Amino acid sequence: MxxxxxxxxxxxxxxxxxxxxxxxxxQAMHLEPTCLALLALAADSTRYASLIERGRAALAANRVADxxxxxxxxxxxxxxxxxxxxxxxxxxxxxACAPGSPLAATADRLLAIESRVLQVADDEMTDMKIDIDLxxxxxxxxxxxxxxxxxTSWACLALRAVGRGEHPRVKEGLKLLVDRAFDTGGxxxxxxxxxxxxxxxxxxxxxxxxxxxQGEKDQPRVDxxxxxxxxxxxxxxxxxxxxxxxxxxxxxxxxAATREFLPDLAERLGGALSEEIHRxxxxxxxxxxxxxAALALESRNPxxxxxxxxxxxxxxxxxxxxxxxxxxxxxxGFLDRMKSKFRGWMIDRVGRIKPLPEFSAVHIARxxxxxxxxxxxxxxxxxxxxxxxxxxxKRVVLKPNLxxxxxxxxxNTDPRVIDAVIQLCKKEGAAEIVVAEGPGHxxxxxxxxxxxxxxxxxxxxGVRFVDLNHDEPVKVANLGRLTGLEYLYLSRTVVDAxxxxxxxxxxxxxxxxxxxxxKNLFGTLPGICYGWPKNELHWRGIPNSIVDIxxxxxxxxxxxxxxxxxxxxxxxxxxxxHVGALVMGVDPVAVxxxxxxxxxxPPERIPTLMMAAAMxxxxxxxxxxxxxxxxxxxxxxxxxxxxxIERELLPIPKQAAS
Numbered sequence: 001m002x003x004x005x006x007x008x009x010x011x012x013x014x015x016x017x018x019x020x021x022x023x024x025x026x027q028a029m030h031l032e033p034t035c036l037a038l039l040a041l042a043a044d045s046t047r048y049a050s051l052i053e054r055g056r057a058a059l060a061a062n063r064v065a066d067x068x069x070x071x072x073x074x075x076x077x078x079x080x081x082x083x084x085x086x087x088x089x090x091x092x093x094x095x096a097c098a099p100g101s102p103l104a105a106t107a108d109r110l111l112a113i114e115s116r117v118l119q120v121a122d123d124e125m126t127d128m129k130i131d132i133d134l135x136x137x138x139x140x141x142x143x144x145x146x147x148x149x150x151x152t153s154w155a156c157l158a159l160r161a162v163g164r165g166e167h168p169r170v171k172e173g174l175k176l177l178v179d180r181a182f183d184t185g186g187x188x189x190x191x192x193x194x195x196x197x198x199x200x201x202x203x204x205x206x207x208x209x210x211x212x213x214q215g216e217k218d219q220p221r222v223d224x225x226x227x228x229x230x231x232x233x234x235x236x237x238x239x240x241x242x243x244x245x246x247x248x249x250x251x252x253x254x255x256a257a258t259r260e261f262l263p264d265l266a267e268r269l270g271g272a273l274s275e276e277i278h279r280x281x282x283x284x285x286x287x288x289x290x291x292x293a294a295l296a297l298e299s300r301n302p303x304x305x306x307x308x309x310x311x312x313x314x315x316x317x318x319x320x321x322x323x324x325x326x327x328x329x330x331x332x333g334f335l336d337r338m339k340s341k342f343r344g345w346m347i348d349r350v351g352r353i354k355p356l357p358e359f360s361a362v363h364i365a366r367x368x369x370x371x372x373x374x375x376x377x378x379x380x381x382x383x384x385x386x387x388x389x390x391x392x393x394k395r396v397v398l399k400p401n402l403x404x405x406x407x408x409x410x411x412n413t414d415p416r417v418i419d420a421v422i423q424l425c426k427k428e429g430a431a432e433i434v435v436a437e438g439p440g441h442x443x444x445x446x447x448x449x450x451x452x453x454x455x456x457x458x459x460x461x462g463v464r465f466v467d468l469n470h471d472e473p474v475k476v477a478n479l480g481r482l483t484g485l486e487y488l489y490l491s492r493t494v495v496d497a498x499x500x501x502x503x504x505x506x507x508x509x510x511x512x513x514x515x516x517x518x519k520n521l522f523g524t525l526p527g528i529c530y531g532w533p534k535n536e537l538h539w540r541g542i543p544n545s546i547v548d549i550x551x552x553x554x555x556x557x558x559x560x561x562x563x564x565x566x567x568x569x570x571x572x573x574x575x576x577x578h579v580g581a582l583v584m585g586v587d588p589v590a591v592x593x594x595x596x597x598x599x600x601x602p603p604e605r606i607p608t609l610m611m612a613a614a615m616x617x618x619x620x621x622x623x624x625x626x627x628x629x630x631x632x633x634x635x636x637x638x639x640x641x642x643x644x645i646e647r648e649l650l651p652i653p654k655q656a657a658s
Contacts, residue, residue: 007040007297008041008294010290011290012048012051014286019057019058020034021287025286030074031062032288036288037287038055039088056092059089067102068110078529080531107159111164115146115147116145119134138172138177140531142531146535146539149208150205151531153205153211155170157305160212160214161305182201186200188205194510197572200404201225203233203236204241204443206225211248211251233245233265234265237268240292243292249265250296250301251303266297269293276289354615356616356618356619360585360618360624362590363385364627364628365583369563370564377582378559379427381629391428394431396432396434396498396499396500396501397500398421398422398435399500399502399523403439410576411507412505414561414563417559418454421501430499434493435463435465436467440523441532449465466491468524470527470528472491472492475488476490477552482615483537483544488549488552490526490549494553502518505571506598510569510643512543513596515570516595517595518554518589518608521555525549550588556586558586563578563580564577564579568641574640577639589619590618593620594632599637599639600637600639602652
C-alpha cells in the first residue's frame with residue numbers, strides 16, 4: 001500500500017523548472033499546489049531541502065508590493081492564495097513572520113481584505129429564500145467580491161497560525177463559517193439554501209472549515225460537521241476527499257469516535273493513493289492530490305493548531321533569501337485608462353460589423369433512448385455541418401455540462417452521449433480529443449468525473465480529461481464588455497482548441513431560464529481566477545457573463561443531449577423530462593433557440609439569447625433558422641418552468657402570446 005514517503009517521492013519528481021508545482025503535471029507553478037507541496041516535503045526536510053528553498057523562492061517571486069501573493073500571469077484580483085502562502089511560510093519558518101518582517105506585512109494586508117456585504121431587509125431575505133447572514137464579513141476569492149467558506153477558512157487558519165487569532169476580523173470570519181455550516185453537518189462553498197432548495201455539503205470545504213475552527217468550543221455545527229466527515233469518509237474512495245477528511249479529523253481528535261476512526265481512514269487513504277498513483281489520463285494523483293495524501297498519511301499534522309497557538313515549524317529550513325518581486329496593483333493611470341477606452345471603442349465598432357454565423361441551420365434527430373445507436377445518429381447529423389467545422393486533423397475539445405453528481409438525477413450531460421461524440425471525432429479523423437470541464441459547484445472534479453460515469457468512457461477511449469478550473473489561465477480581451485470587465489481569463493485548453501464543441505444537457509435553469517450550449521460556457525473560466533461557485537459572474541449578470549464569453553470564445557459546434565432533459569427547478573432540483581432527441585448546429589444561438597422551442601419556451605423570453613442575438617453571436621428568429629431533420633413540432637414538449645423564474649424572464653412576445 002502506498003505511503004507518505006512514496007507520495008513525497010512522486011511529488012518531488014513533478015517539480016517544475018521554475019521551482020514550483022502546477023495543478024497538473026507539466027504545468028507552470030501555481031501558488032496553492034506549491035504551498036501544499038512544500039508542506040508535504042517539509043516532513044523530510046533534510047532530503048528535500050533544496051526543493052523547499054527553490055519552492056519558497058518561486059512563491060516569493062509572486063509577492064506583490066502590497067504584501068499579498070498573486071500569480072504573476074494570473075488574474076490580478078485573485079487574492080485568495082495569499083492566505084495559503086502565509087500559512088505555509090510560517091509553518092516552514094515561524095521567524096519569517098516576526099514583527100516587522102515582510103510576512104508580518106502580509107498578515108496585516110490579509111486582515112485588511114474584506115468581502116462585500118449586503119444589508120437586506122427581513123422581507124427581502126424571505127423573498128430571496130436565503131438563510132445566511134449576508135452582513136458578516138469574511139474573505140473573497142477575488143477582491144471586491146462576496147465571502148465564501150474556502151477562502152475565509154484559509155484566512156482564519158493562517159492568521160490564527162501567525163498569532164492573529166484574537167483579531168476582530170478573524171473572530172468575524174469564524175462567525176461566518178459557523179453561519180454557513182449546515183445544522184445536519186458539513187459545509188459547501190457558501191449557501192445552504194438556493195431559492196428555497198437545500199444544497200449539499202462537500203468534504204473539501206467542510207474540512208477546511210474544521211481546520212479553521214480548531215479549539216472553538218460549544219459549536220454544535222462543528223460537532224455535526226465532524227460527524228458528516230466521518231460518515232462520508234467511511235464510504236468514499238476518492239483520494240482528495242479522504243486526505244482532507246483525515247487532516248481535519250486528526251485536528252479534532254479529542255473524541256473517541258474520531259480517534260477510533262482514524263486508523264481505518266488512513267488505510268482507506270493509502271489504498272486510494274495506490275490506485276491513482278500510476279494513472280496518466282488526467283484522473284490520477286497529480287500534485288495537489290499527492291501533496292494532500294502525503295500530508296494526511298504522516299503522523300504529524302502541520303495544520304493542527306496547538307491549543308490555539310501558532311503552529312510549530314515544520315522544518316529547520318531558513319527563510320528564503322530571494323528578494324520578492326513587486327508588481328503594481330494600484331489604480332490604472334491616465335494612459336492606461338485612455339488605452340482601455342480606445343480598446344472599448346474599437347471592440348464596439350468591430351461588434352457592429354461582426355458577421356453572423358455562415359450557416360444557422362439546426363438539425364434535430366430522434367434518439368429515443370441512450371441505448372440507441374447514438375454514434376450513427378450523430379454521424380448522419382454531422383454530414384450537414386462537416387464543411388463548416390471539419391474535424392479531420394484537428395485538436396478537438398469537448399465541453400460537457402457537469403454540475404454535481406446525484407444518483408438518479410439527470411443533471412449532467414449523459415456519458416453515453418459523450419461516448420458517441422468521441423466516436424464521431426475519431427471517425428472523422430481528429431488528431432487529438434480532449435474532454436474538459438470546470439464545474440462551479442464541485443472543485444474536486446476528478447470525483448465528479450468518476451462518479452457520473454464519464455471516467456469509464458475516457459478510459460475506454462484513451463481520452464484525456466482536463467480540469468478547466470485549474471487549467472492555465474489566458475488573459476484575453478473581452479469582446480463583449482457587457483460585464484464591465486475589460487479582460488476575461490479563459491482556460492488555455494479552450495483557447496488553444498482548434499475545434500471547441502459544447503455538449504450541454506437540455507434543462508431549465510432557475511436564474512437563466514434555460515441552460516444550453518451558451519450557458520455551458522461558464523465552465524470555461526477557471527475557478528482559480530473567479531472562485532467557486534463563480535459568483536462574481538452571477539452578480540455581474542448571468543446573461544452578461546455568458547454573452548461576453550460567447551463573443552470572446554464561443555463554440556464551433558453545439559450538440560445538445562435532449563434525450564432526457566430536466567424541467568422545473570433546474571439545473572439541479574428539477575425532474576426528468578423525456579424528449580428523445582439530439583440537437584446539432586454551428587450557430588449556438590440558433591441551437592439554443594431551437595432547444596428552447598423544444599421545451600415550449602419562447603426564446604425571445606430568455607435574456608441570454610436575446611442579448612446574444614443582439615451582439616450578433618447568432619440568429620434567433622425561427623424564420624432565419626433552417627430546420628433539418630425532425631421538426632420542432634414533432635418533438636416539442638411543454639416544460640415546467642422553475643419557480644420564481646418570471647422575474648428573470650422577458651415579457652411574453654405578442655406573437656408568442658397569440
